[in-house]
Amino acid sequence: MTKKTGVSPTINPPLKLAEAIEAxxxxxxxxxxxxxxxxxxxxxxxxxKAVDADADAHMAxxxxxxxxxVAKGAGVSALQYSLxxxxxxxxxLASEHGLKILxxxxxxxxxxxxxxxxxxxxxxxxxxxxxxSTLGYTVPEIAQLLELSVRDVWNIGKAxxxxxxxxPIVDSPLPPCPNTPDA
Numbered sequence: 001m002t003k004k005t006g007v008s009p010t011i012n013p014p015l016k017l018a019e020a021i022e023a024x025x026x027x028x029x030x031x032x033x034x035x036x037x038x039x040x041x042x043x044x045x046x047x048x049k050a051v052d053a054d055a056d057a058h059m060a061x062x063x064x065x066x067x068x069x070v071a072k073g074a075g076v077s078a079l080q081y082s083l084x085x086x087x088x089x090x091x092x093l094a095s096e097h098g099l100k101i102l103x104x105x106x107x108x109x110x111x112x113x114x115x116x117x118x119x120x121x122x123x124x125x126x127x128x129x130x131x132x133s134t135l136g137y138t139v140p141e142i143a144q145l146l147e148l149s150v151r152d153v154w155n156i157g158k159a160x161x162x163x164x165x166x167x168p169i170v171d172s173p174l175p176p177c178p179n180t181p182d183a
Contacts, residue, residue: 070099126156
């Protein structure tokens with residue numbers, strides 16, 4: 001078999017604890033000595049008080065934001081997104097501060113139902129509209145020529161099952177006719 005020779009790192013013997021402490025202090029390190037019977041977690045209480053004060057300020061800002069959004073009529077889903085809280089927390093916060101959350105209201109009003117029946121169409125006007133369409137006129141141009149609204153022209157198309165053109169036909173150069181003599 002082949003022998004593998006590898007590079008092994010040189011392991012320095014560990015320093016003794018007392019020597020490590022002396023080296024730390026010599027470099028300017030400070031070691032606090034805690035008297036017996038006390039714990040070294042006393043500074044944690046000050047941090048805890050600061051965190052509690054910060055949490056109170058954060059919650060107060062959320063309450064103000066909640067009041068503003070509820071006044072605008074935001075629903076629970078919008079409040080969840082804005083406040084980054086779940087439904088239970090939002091409802092609890094609202095009930096604690098006497099706010100009533102309404103369901104979100106649509107921005108636009110409700111649409112009126114369209115009439116199912118189309119207005120009666122004069123056959124002569126419909127014939128003119130279809131004729132103009134075959135000549136290449138667009139719906140707005142047909143409406144202008146026949147003194148109708150664009151909606152009326154589209155309704156004529158629905159009633160007669162005729163498809164009007166949306167865009168004007170672009171004039172393209174016609175190829176020369178082979179039967180015409182060259183001049």
